[in-house]
Amino acid sequence: MDSMIATQATGALSPELFPAPEGFYRTALESLSEGVMVLDDDCRIIYANRLVYEITGYGPEELLGQSPALLKADPDPSTCPSKDGPEDEPKEFDFEMKRKDGRLHWLHVKATPYRSEKGEIVGRVVALSCIERQKNLEFENEFLQDEFRASFGNIVGQSPALRKVLSQIATVAPTEANVLILGESGTGKELVARAIHDMSARKERSLVRVNCASIPKELFESEFFGHIRGAFTGAIKDRVGRFELADDGTLFLDEVGEIPLDLQSKLLRVLQEGQFERVGDERTRTVKVRLITATNRDLLAEAKAGRFRLDLYYRLSVFPIEVPALRDRLEDIPPLADHFIKQASRRLGIARPRLRKAHVQELQSYDWPGNVRELQNVIERAVILAKDGLVQFDLPNRANRDGALNGASRGLSETKDDGLSLDQLATREREIVTAALRRTNWKIYGSDGAAALLQIKPTTLASKMKRLKIQKQN
Numbered sequence: 198m199d200s201m202i203a204t205q206a207t208g209a210l211s212p213e214l215f216p217a218p219e220g221f222y223r224t225a226l227e228s229l230s231e232g233v234m235v236l237d238d239d240c241r242i243i244y245a246n247r248l249v250y251e252i253t254g255y256g257p258e259e260l261l262g263q264s265p266a267l268l269k270a271d272p273d274p275s276t277c278p279s280k281d282g283p284e285d286e287p288k289e290f291d292f293e294m295k296r297k298d299g300r301l302h303w304l305h306v307k308a309t310p311y312r313s314e315k316g317e318i319v320g321r322v323v324a325l326s327c328i329e330r331q332k333n334l335e336f337e338n339e340f341l342q343d344e345f346r347a348s349f350g351n352i353v354g355q356s357p358a359l360r361k362v363l364s365q366i367a368t369v370a371p372t373e374a375n376v377l378i379l380g381e382s383g384t385g386k387e388l389v390a391r392a393i394h395d396m397s398a399r400k401e402r403s404l405v406r407v408n409c410a411s412i413p414k415e416l417f418e419s420e421f422f423g424h425i426r427g428a429f430t431g432a433i434k435d436r437v438g439r440f441e442l443a444d445d446g447t448l449f450l451d452e453v454g455e456i457p458l459d460l461q462s463k464l465l466r467v468l469q470e471g472q473f474e475r476v477g478d479e480r481t482r483t484v485k486v487r488l489i490t491a492t493n494r495d496l497l498a499e500a501k502a503g504r505f506r507l508d509l510y511y512r513l514s515v516f517p518i519e520v521p522a523l524r525d526r527l528e529d530i531p532p533l534a535d536h537f538i539k540q541a542s543r544r545l546g547i548a549r550p551r552l553r554k555a556h557v558q559e560l561q562s563y564d565w566p567g568n569v570r571e572l573q574n575v576i577e578r579a580v581i582l583a584k585d586g587l588v589q590f591d592l593p594n595r596a597n598r599d600g601a602l603n604g605a606s607r608g609l610s611e612t613k614d615d616g617l618s619l620d621q622l623a624t625r626e627r628e629i630v631t632a633a634l635r636r637t638n639w640k641i642y643g644s645d646g647a648a649a650l651l652q653i654k655p656t657t658l659a660s661k662m663k664r665l666k667i668q669k670q671n
Contacts, residue, residue: 288308
């Protein structure tokens, strides 16, 4: 061993390991365009070519006889990076090296075992390639993606349809214009609203959200404008409304089509004049609010039918943004699925399962009536049920994805669905929905509406009507 170390100190190659003339090997190794180190069975450096010394900044007397751990950015003398994994297999990995002068440098390492004449592994040949520029580009790309995602409120995807939306957000956000966000349920309309607020001059102020569909009709005015004590039964103290809470900030009215017609004039007034009164109060208050609204309804059609004020519609839709359905941006499904897998795994404390190409194809073959929200739920369920690191998606068949709808259809028609093609099933679905709407005089909402008859959510029915291009018949 002492004789071997003495040989190492001069940078010479051991004749026991390299029977051919040393000059031949030295010339070959020194001519390579990558650094080469030879490690013995104790994971000590017994040879390094000229490029290794240039890359590391160390001289032969400082490097030979040492462990490669000397070069680690966070050195641990007990470990040898070349020994991780099976001994008899080549290994490749990226390695952050700390030069002698303290600078950090990224290398790509390929470690290959070499054997004695008896076939025993007696060390490794380690090739070092500089990947500093590549790593910097990777980090820059990751940083830009994080910055992009932070700017656009965790909106994931790069499809042409989504890029159009992001461009619209960037255009309107710095202005004070009212924005109307259109799109089916589950497409991410609230994320768009948050992105607009976060990129506006009001980003340091509050973003107040109101789900208009969850407010009882008799409480709308109090919810929006507040009330004073004794204004009505149960008003035991003064209450601040959402417009006051959002003063100097942004107010987001989700499902704005649910606002009662008799309250819409008061909403129009506060938009035009910035003034309102609390319920039961005579004092006029002033606010300055940026309004963003969202709906899955065709508000213009509602206005023309007399169910929504046309002047309010024009006031709300100064800058409309339509969020595409997930089936219209299938190329965004892979990054969305990966994002939701990471998110669910972290939140549930579960090892992150793998997403294979076949999984992506399966997800892209489904038409996602529930859009991104449905995808998120499917992914989370798959993460919980994942086995051996593999996910399996529980997607309904297209023919049976609306069990409640199919069940309700039996009361509307006696025609059977057995043996129908996909096109025939789509036609059949359209007939069922249209029949339900006719029976309820085209009323969607309420206990006597078509959605209740079909045993589905009103928002789901509205989505189906848009997808199936069903319009009220005169």
